[in-house]
Amino acid sequence: MSDTQTPYQVLARKYRPESFADLIGQDAMVRTLRNAFAADRIHHAFVMTGIRGTGKTTTARIIAKGLNCIGADGQGGPTTEPCGVCEHCVAISEGRHVDVLEMDAASRTGVDDIREIIASVAYRSASARYKIYIIDEVHMLSNNAFNALLKTLEEPPAHVKFIFATTEIRKVPVTVLSRCQRFDLRRIEPEVMIAHLEKVAKAEGGRVAHDALALITRAAEGSVRDAMSLLDQAISHGAGETTADQVRAMLGLADRARVLDLFDQIMRGDAAGALEELAAQYADGADPMAVLRDLSEITHWLSVTKITPEAGNDPTIPPEERDRGAQMAASLPMRVLSRAWQMLLKALEEVAQAPNAMMAAEMAIIRLTHVADLPSPEEVLRKWHDSTPPPADGAGGRPAAPAPAGGGGPRASGGRGGGVGSGPQAALAGAVPALAQYPDFDAVVALIQQKRDMALLLEVETTLRLVKYSPGRIEFQPTADAAPDLAARLAGRLQGWTGARWGVSVTSSGGGATLAEQRSAESDAKAAEALHNPVVAAVFASFPKARIAEIRDLRAPEAVAEEASLAETVAAFDPDWDPFEDT
Numbered sequence: 001m002s003d004t005q006t007p008y009q010v011l012a013r014k015y016r017p018e019s020f021a022d023l024i025g026q027d028a029m030v031r032t033l034r035n036a037f038a039a040d041r042i043h044h045a046f047v048m049t050g051i052r053g054t055g056k057t058t059t060a061r062i063i064a065k066g067l068n069c070i071g072a073d074g075q076g077g078p079t080t081e082p083c084g085v086c087e088h089c090v091a092i093s094e095g096r097h098v099d100v101l102e103m104d105a106a107s108r109t110g111v112d113d114i115r116e117i118i119a120s121v122a123y124r125s126a127s128a129r130y131k132i133y134i135i136d137e138v139h140m141l142s143n144n145a146f147n148a149l150l151k152t153l154e155e156p157p158a159h160v161k162f163i164f165a166t167t168e169i170r171k172v173p174v175t176v177l178s179r180c181q182r183f184d185l186r187r188i189e190p191e192v193m194i195a196h197l198e199k200v201a202k203a204e205g206g207r208v209a210h211d212a213l214a215l216i217t218r219a220a221e222g223s224v225r226d227a228m229s230l231l232d233q234a235i236s237h238g239a240g241e242t243t244a245d246q247v248r249a250m251l252g253l254a255d256r257a258r259v260l261d262l263f264d265q266i267m268r269g270d271a272a273g274a275l276e277e278l279a280a281q282y283a284d285g286a287d288p289m290a291v292l293r294d295l296s297e298i299t300h301w302l303s304v305t306k307i308t309p310e311a312g313n314d315p316t317i318p319p320e321e322r323d324r325g326a327q328m329a330a331s332l333p334m335r336v337l338s339r340a341w342q343m344l345l346k347a348l349e350e351v352a353q354a355p356n357a358m359m360a361a362e363m364a365i366i367r368l369t370h371v372a373d374l375p376s377p378e379e380v381l382r383k384w385h386d387s388t389p390p391p392a393d394g395a396g397g398r399p400a401a402p403a404p405a406g407g408g409g410p411r412a413s414g415g416r417g418g419g420v421g422s423g424p425q426a427a428l429a430g431a432v433p434a435l436a437q438y439p440d441f442d443a444v445v446a447l448i449q450q451k452r453d454m455a456l457l458l459e460v461e462t463t464l465r466l467v468k469y470s471p472g473r474i475e476f477q478p479t480a481d482a483a484p485d486l487a488a489r490l491a492g493r494l495q496g497w498t499g500a501r502w503g504v505s506v507t508s509s510g511g512g513a514t515l516a517e518q519r520s521a522e523s524d525a526k527a528a529e530a531l532h533n534p535v536v537a538a539v540f541a542s543f544p545k546a547r548i549a550e551i552r553d554l555r556a557p558e559a560v561a562e563e564a565s566l567a568e569t570v571a572a573f574d575p576d577w578d579p580f581e582d583t
Contacts, residue, residue, distance in 0.1 A: 293407065
């Protein structure tokens with residue numbers, strides 16, 4: 001290369017916007033700044049935020065040029081259309097203007113770096129109208145650096161302007177954001193990006209197919225810089241006319257039409273065909289991780305298209321693929337798409353961690369095809385109901401539920417211990433009407449619930465093993481973790497609530513299961529009984545990993561009440577036990 005030959009400049013720098021008119025996809029910000037310049041309402045601090053490559057630093061330089069531009073005749077003022085030829089515009093574009101200072105906060109994060117700025121703001125600009133500080137990646141500054149900047153940022157000299165740029169706006173303290181005018185730079189829309197790439201490719205003399213530009217746009221994810229870098233690479237890769245296949249090979253992507261074929265085979269449950277297609281794409285150079293990513297992207301696209309058909313009109317997707325996607329979205333249930341999405345997310349993690357990515361991808365495809373035609377619980381029930389009904393229960397009917405063990409009922413056997421809170425028989429005799437409304441221990445538990453003494457209720461349900469009960473008298477065996485004063489506190493609470501004295505005794509043996517244990521045993525018994533139901537058995541046969549979350553009695557309330565009344569009748573009081581005798 002000769003000394004006079006200009007070195008090559010990448011497209012992202014060569015076609016960097018020089019004015020607001022050159023900025024693409026940021027119409028709201030451009031309109032606001034133009035109106036502010038026209039009304040002479042220019043803020044002293046700006047913060048630009050957005051994803052990579054959307055023009056944050058470029059916008060900061062354009063603002064700097066607009067503030068300091070003097071026009072081709074040297075008489076101009078601040079403008080949103082910098083001339084680009086005056087000494088200030090040229091110097092700022094070349095990055096050598098003495099009054100426009102750019103600082104990379106990623107490498108200069110400390111408070112000492114900010115002190116240099118604070119010390120220099122007091123001096124007027126050397127040649128320009130304004131002294132402008134552009135701080136890129138401002139979120140990387142330390143907390144002390146931010147705090148040191150606050151006062152100067154709130155009340156800077158009239159000749160100083162600050163422009164910040166960041167991709168992590170949430171890491172910037174709110175005290176800094178409140179002192180700045182914020183602009184959120186948007187991702188570039190696909191239509192705008194494709195048109196811009198076509199314009200640049202034409203200016204460079206490169207011939208790039210429209211579908212190839214669509215692939216580049218999709219890969220750039222709204223970033224102009226990423227798109228320009230990929231276009232630069234695609235023009236060199238094509239060495240003439242660049243096709244979509246060449247761009248796909250350059251990016252390591254699978255053919256989207258073939259990925260749709262693979263997705264269709266998976267949804268049909270064709271495991272052999274899906275594995276064969278995956279192997280063919282792998283042989284053609286497709287990365288297994290990229291294939292699974294494309295499958296997840298298609299799953300998301302079909303799900304959104306199913307809910308909002310207009311979302312399927314993506315300009316980066318060819319029309320024939322859009323039509324095919326609309327048909328697939330209409331035919332696939334949402335539950336199938338949601339299940340595929342969850343499994344693909346899991347598969348992506350497995351492929352990233354697996355020693356052999358292709359093996360992990362094949363196992364993921366096998367799982368996806370296996371569950372593709374798995375029926376839903378509704379379908380299982382519908383198929384069972386449509387089939388021949390099972391034979392009725394035997395003459396004996398459904399077996400009665402086993403009676404709860406221990407002291408769950410109103411009567412239990414056991415010895416007695418020392419009484420707590422007991423008194424003379426004459427004192428208790430007058431309390432009979434008041435105690436009559438508590439015929440069993442369940443009524444006592446209901447009273448504790450009604451009084452909302454949750455601590456006592458928890459103790460009664462988990463640490464009290466009932467031995468005997470009669471209105472006014474409770475005898476129980478405490479569990480190992482029961483509080484030593486439980487009997488005294490229970491007697492005191494019941495006397496205060498009912499107005500009658502209660503005898504609460506503690507014994508060392510003879511107690512049954514606690515209420516919590518009874519409920520657990522009853523739930524287990526119902527679950528075991530439910531597993532013998534043909535409908536439930538059919539569900540578990542189709543979904544081996546299912547579990548019973550809740551059991552509800554669908555019989556009429558009258559039948560349930562009648563059964564409960566019968567159980568209460570069977571559990572009678574002990575006629576030989578006088579509840580009012582002294583202990």
